[in-house]
Amino acid sequence: MSASISAFILTFSTLCGSRVVSGVLSPPTNVSLTSYNMNLVLRWDPPDQPASGLLYTTEYSSILGYNVGCVNISTLECDLTNLKDSISEYGKYTGRVRVQLGTESSAWVESNQIALDRDTVIGAPDVSLFSNGATIEASIKDPVFRISSLRDVYNLATYNITYWKDGQKKKNRSISNVQQNRVVLSDLDPWTTYCVQVQISTEKHPNPNPTHSVPSAVVCESTTIEEEAPWVAAVVTFVVMAMAVAVVVVAVVYRKRISHFLCPKDALPEHFKEYLLAHPNYLDMRNSHPPKEIFDPVSIIADGSILEEGLPLEAAGTSCSQQPDTT
Numbered sequence: 144m145s146a147s148i149s150a151f152i153l154t155f156s157t158l159c160g161s162r163v164v165s166g167v168l169s170p171p172t173n174v175s176l177t178s179y180n181m182n183l184v185l186r187w188d189p190p191d192q193p194a195s196g197l198l199y200t201t202e203y204s205s206i207l208g209y210n211v212g213c214v215n216i217s218t219l220e221c222d223l224t225n226l227k228d229s230i231s232e233y234g235k236y237t238g239r240v241r242v243q244l245g246t247e248s249s250a251w252v253e254s255n256q257i258a259l260d261r262d263t264v265i266g267a268p269d270v271s272l273f274s275n276g277a278t279i280e281a282s283i284k285d286p287v288f289r290i291s292s293l294r295d296v297y298n299l300a301t302y303n304i305t306y307w308k309d310g311q312k313k314k315n316r317s318i319s320n321v322q323q324n325r326v327v328l329s330d331l332d333p334w335t336t337y338c339v340q341v342q343i344s345t346e347k348h349p350n351p352n353p354t355h356s357v358p359s360a361v362v363c364e365s366t367t368i369e370e371e372a373p374w375v376a377a378v379v380t381f382v383v384m385a386m387a388v389a390v391v392v393v394a395v396v397y398r399k400r401i402s403h404f405l406c407p408k409d410a411l412p413e414h415f416k417e418y419l420l421a422h423p424n425y426l427d428m429r430n431s432h433p434p435k436e437i438f439d440p441v442s443i444i445a446d447g448s449i450l451e452e453g454l455p456l457e458a459a460g461t462s463c464s465q466q467p468d469t470t
């Protein structure tokens with residue numbers, strides 16, 4: 144009895160839920176059209192009274208009226224980017240969606256309107272760092288657009304490069320309006336880790352926030368030793384060269400005097416030569432009267448009463464400690 148009542152209630156509520164009884168399907172909710180990197184995607188939530196077997200059909204408008212989007216799909220989003228009538232990067236679009244169940248359809252629900260170049264969210268650029276002495280080079284790659292490319296849509300796109308010493312993000316410095324995709328950060332301390340983050344600005348949003356363009360991931364790299372400025376090397380080279388030239392010139396000009404000094408022509412007195420030949424090791428003369436070394440004899444007498452005869456010191460110690468056991 145109670146089982147049939149609950150079965151009846153279940154059937155009734157299911158029928159009410161799908162609104163098949165009334166013949167009117169409730170429409171999808173929260174319909175929104177979004178764009179990321181120049182795609183065009185319509186999203187929605189199920190009707191307030193969801194039922195099983197619901198299908199959705201979407202359309203999107205351009206100047207010429209509505210184009211067919213996704214038909215009879217069961218998912219809650221439709222990618223409108225690459226359908227038969229492809230979208231334009233400067234187009235304005237509105238989407239709409241309705242629910243279908245069997246032969247019945249709900250009313251259409253319209254989305255917000257989007258101007259692709261103004262409203263698309265520009266994805267994060269890809270940043271790589273290369274350390275070179277006390278400088279760091281940042282190499283930036285633009286996000287890939289689904290239609291067209293960043294530089295084609297925004298001729299005046301620039302990078303805002305923010306960098307800081309690792310752990311001191313509050314004391315960041317930034318370079319804005321950078322157009323090249325390779326930038327050398329040069330006013331850095333040696334042997335220090337720096338972190339870099341890049342965000343893209345466009346003419347549509349000169350001061351972007353993350354809903355316009357996503358900042359890149361933070362990447363960090365360390366500088367190494369301070370590189371010598373090129374002029375320092377030049378000066379050092381010049382000084383070394385000048386000194387070498389001076390030495391050569393002096394050597395040439397005073398050639399005679401120098402050779403005279405190194406190889407004197409004046410002969411030693413004859414008797415001095417004879418003496419040297421007669422006493423080849425005359426240098427030992429200086430050592431011929433060594434100073435008298437004074438020393439006192441020291442005698443070391445071992446204490447024979449403790450050391451057992453023939454035993455080294457260590458062994459003797461061991462035998463001493465074991466003495467109580469043996470006696």
Ligand SMILES: *[C@@H]1O[C@H](CO)[C@@H](O)[C@H](O)[C@H]1NC(C)=O
Nearest residue numbers: 172173174175177186187188
């Ligand atoms: C509406 O949809 C957006 C994106 O699809 C979502 O972020 C938001 O939470 C939804 N709002 C409600 C009230 O469900």
Ligand SMILES: *[C@@H]1O[C@H](CO)[C@@H](O)[C@H](O)[C@H]1NC(C)=O
Nearest residue numbers: 198214215243244245246247
């Ligand atoms: C979509 O579903 C409806 C109803 O089930 C059907 O009449 C229609 O032919 C389907 N359209 C396509 C393109 O499958």
Ligand SMILES: *[C@@H]1O[C@H](CO)[C@@H](O)[C@H](O)[C@H]1NC(C)=O
Nearest residue numbers: 305306312313314315316340
């Ligand atoms: C840079 O520093 C300021 C405060 O000085 C802070 O508000 C801002 O968020 C910092 N920027 C980054 C990218 O960390």
Ligand SMILES: *[C@@H]1O[C@H](CO)[C@@H](O)[C@H](O)[C@H]1NC(C)=O
Nearest residue numbers: 303305317319344349350351
């Ligand atoms: C660049 O980024 C810095 C730090 O986040 C910010 O203070 C500055 O306003 C930005 N400049 C532009 C032109 O967006």
